[in-house]
Amino acid sequence: MAEREVDIAILGAGSAGLSAFRAASRHTDSVALIDPGPLGTTCARVGCMPSKLLIAAAEAAHAVHEAPLFGVHPGPLRIDGREVMARVRSERDRFVGFVLDDIAAIEARHRIEGRARFTGPQRLRVDLNDGGTLDLHARRVVIATGSHPALPAEWRAALGERLIVNDDVFDWQDLPASIAVVGAGTIGLELAQALHRLGVRVRLLGRGTKVGPLSDPELQALGATVFEAALPLQREAAVTSVEREGGGVRVRWHTPQGEHEESFDLLLAATGRTPNIEALAPAAAGLTLDEHGVPAFDPHTLQIGRGPVFIAGDVNVDRPLLHEAADEGLIAGDSAGRSLTAGLDALPPQPRRTPLAIVFSDPQIALAGLSHRQLCAAGTRFGTGRVSFANQGRSRVIARNVGALHVYGELGTRRLLGAELLGPAAEHLAHLLAWSIQRGETVDAALAQPFYHPVIEEGLRTALRELRKALDARATQPCEGCEPGE
Numbered sequence: 001m002a003e004r005e006v007d008i009a010i011l012g013a014g015s016a017g018l019s020a021f022r023a024a025s026r027h028t029d030s031v032a033l034i035d036p037g038p039l040g041t042t043c044a045r046v047g048c049m050p051s052k053l054l055i056a057a058a059e060a061a062h063a064v065h066e067a068p069l070f071g072v073h074p075g076p077l078r079i080d081g082r083e084v085m086a087r088v089r090s091e092r093d094r095f096v097g098f099v100l101d102d103i104a105a106i107e108a109r110h111r112i113e114g115r116a117r118f119t120g121p122q123r124l125r126v127d128l129n130d131g132g133t134l135d136l137h138a139r140r141v142v143i144a145t146g147s148h149p150a151l152p153a154e155w156r157a158a159l160g161e162r163l164i165v166n167d168d169v170f171d172w173q174d175l176p177a178s179i180a181v182v183g184a185g186t187i188g189l190e191l192a193q194a195l196h197r198l199g200v201r202v203r204l205l206g207r208g209t210k211v212g213p214l215s216d217p218e219l220q221a222l223g224a225t226v227f228e229a230a231l232p233l234q235r236e237a238a239v240t241s242v243e244r245e246g247g248g249v250r251v252r253w254h255t256p257q258g259e260h261e262e263s264f265d266l267l268l269a270a271t272g273r274t275p276n277i278e279a280l281a282p283a284a285a286g287l288t289l290d291e292h293g294v295p296a297f298d299p300h301t302l303q304i305g306r307g308p309v310f311i312a313g314d315v316n317v318d319r320p321l322l323h324e325a326a327d328e329g330l331i332a333g334d335s336a337g338r339s340l341t342a343g344l345d346a347l348p349p350q351p352r353r354t355p356l357a358i359v360f361s362d363p364q365i366a367l368a369g370l371s372h373r374q375l376c377a378a379g380t381r382f383g384t385g386r387v388s389f390a391n392q393g394r395s396r397v398i399a400r401n402v403g404a405l406h407v408y409g410e411l412g413t414r415r416l417l418g419a420e421l422l423g424p425a426a427e428h429l430a431h432l433l434a435w436s437i438q439r440g441e442t443v444d445a446a447l448a449q450p451f452y453h454p455v456i457e458e459g460l461r462t463a464l465r466e467l468r469k470a471l472d473a474r475a476t477q478p479c480e481g482c483e484p485g486e
């Protein structure tokens with residue numbers, strides 16, 4: 001068995017691991033980047049990029065479908081599933097290719113192709129892809145192993161290859177005729193709506209009342225109404241049985257309205273993700289996992305306790321988004337590198353960006369800064385500025401006048417704290433809001449910025465004016481609808 005010593009071992013060459021490698025390499029040349037593959041990152045291979053490619057095709061189909069509203073009649077819509085999927089795959093491959101080029105540019109002595117697990121606090125065993133084994137002594141370890149789809153084991157046993165996850169969708173040669181999508185979180189909503197718009201018979205089953213990540217009760221209720229109108233969605237749907245039926249699947253579920261059953265070609269499980277940590281044998285490194293299956297860590301150093309192990313990206317479950325994974329990788333790699341000389345006890349905390357999350361549904365959903373739930377949980381005294389997009393000028397002009405925006409500001413300081421929205425151009429409005437929040441701006445400073453006419457940002461101005469009124473009147477948010485203890 002081969003043996004080796006390194007200063008820093010990085011487990012996983014995804015978005016977090018690659019950032020960690022770059023940051024760690026500024027401190028020492030003795031860095032090993034370990035991954036069994038397939039390489040190319042979740043984001044580029046089976047996540048952000050291919051899902052947005054599928055959504056882009058769906059938006060094109062939807063634009064044709066909606067064109068008669070403007071008096072434009074393009075003729076019968078024909079969707080060629082093979083062509084749709086060919087573009088998704090080829091553009092996906094292009095994005096993956098860039099990542100593979102970056103990895104290939106890393107000197108071979110730094111790269112280890114294999115699957116790592118702990119055998120001791122600073123010891124790793126790597127099952128090499130070539131069949132060999134490597135025992136590695138690493139002074140520091142960065143865990144950046146990502147996550148995998150979580151799905152009920154009994155569904156896999158019952159459905160075999162008819163049960164799919166997001167990874168499978170992006171390798172399709174053609175679109176299926178029908179699909180049940182279980183889980184109305186971010187992945188379920190994005191993929192179900194895209195497939196629906198591409199002519200696939202879809203049924204999206206959400207087990208709760210909520211659709212997507214909105215936490216503001218008013219917006220949650222609006223979101224449920226909007227998405228129930230936009231696609232075949234059933235909420236409070238508990239799947240009671242799944243079984244093979246001919247070449248497809250038979251799904252039965254229960255809702256407050258009664259029992260339901262329907263047949264589909266496939267069942268797509270979009271039921272959340274599990275961190276890739278158990279297989280690392282964390283106990284061997286002395287790491288204990290909390291109820292979410294992750295060890296306690298400092299989000300400003302990514303250090304686990306005061307030990308030699310750091311954890312970055314989706315594997316720590318904290319902020320499972322691409323830009324956060326990249327940031328966390330940088331912080332973890334840098335902290336691990338600094339600790340080689342500075343020791344493990346007082347690593348400098350590094351700043352984090354204002355939270356920002358966007359769902360590419362239609363209408364888009366976005367959260368910036370602190371969510372309504374977080375503000376309630378912290379007992380913050382805040383006011384809310386609201387705007388509906390129903391009669392917002394530019395939104396109506398382009399027939400995208402669906403949704404609403406809530407912006408939260410602190411009573412007293414008048415600082416913007418957070419926002420939640422569902423509506424047109426939410427991806428852009430959320431950036432403006434996140435940037436203002438990060439700069440520590442008050443509602444008055446935000447309103448002093450220029451607003452053109454006629455633009456969707458004028459809706460944001462209306463919400464800010466409403467917030468100013470609420471703060472002037474000292475009207476605080478009573479936190480109605482927040483669950484006890486939140």
Ligand SMILES: Cc1cc2nc3c(=O)[nH]c(=O)nc-3n(C[C@H](O)[C@H](O)[C@H](O)COP(=O)(O)OP(=O)(O)OC[C@H]3O[C@@H](n4cnc5c(N)ncnc54)[C@H](O)[C@@H]3O)c2cc1C
Nearest residue numbers: 012014015016042043047048116145146313314320321322
């Ligand atoms: C369908 C979908 C759509 C998404 N859309 C968006 C979006 O639009 N915007 C956004 O911001 N985020 C999006 N995300 C989330 C985003 O993709 C992730 O947050 C991000 O890719 C996480 O990066 P990571 O480095 O933590 O994990 P990964 O990129 O998954 O990297 C983990 C690496 O660890 C390796 N590994 C695993 N186990 C071991 C081991 N034992 N030893 C060594 N290596 C190991 C794996 O092979 C992998 O290469 C989406 C995710 C999905 C699934």
Ligand SMILES: NC(=O)c1ccc[n+]([C@@H]2O[C@H](COP(=O)([O-])OP(=O)(O)OC[C@H]3O[C@@H](n4cnc5c(N)ncnc54)[C@H](O)[C@@H]3O)[C@@H](O)[C@H]2O)c1
Nearest residue numbers: 183184185186187188207270271272273320321358359360
């Ligand atoms: N646009 C984006 O930025 C984007 C897109 C996709 C994914 N992501 C990231 O990936 C993460 C994971 O997404 P996700 O959709 O897998 O997780 P999620 O937590 O958003 O949604 C999972 C959903 O599945 C439901 N669920 C779980 N078990 C179920 C069951 N047995 N039956 C029915 N429903 C069940 C949950 O109630 C939840 O609503 C997101 O939190 C997000 O950070 C981001």
